[in-house]
Amino acid sequence: MRKILPSAVLAAGAVAALLVLPAGNAYALSPACQAASDVLNSYGSLGPSPQQMQDAANRLYAIDASGQEQMAISNYANALAKGDVAMIGNAAPILNGICAQTN
Helix, strand or coil: CCHHHHHHHHHHHHHHHHCCCCCCCCCCCCCHHHHHHHHHHHCCCCCCHHHHHHHHHHHHHHCCCCHHHHHHHHHHHHHHHHCCCCHHHHHEEEEEHHHHHHH
């Protein structure tokens, strides 16, 4: 029981964070940001499914972007691919900030 409890608490925390943290409301101002926004918004709030997160990451990797937009989209995709809730939480505001600047 002791070995299961920490895993269950960690998993519950990750699920809760994914449901509460925005999947990425990137401001759709440039074509790359629009594409990222479309990908992320198509999932609503990404649930605990690793398959959904990997699918979203693959779709983000396929976006034709350059410079800071490419870096921000790739960082978000990497976080989703790894399923790292902390990385996802850090990558979302970076993506939103960069997309807000590209107007």
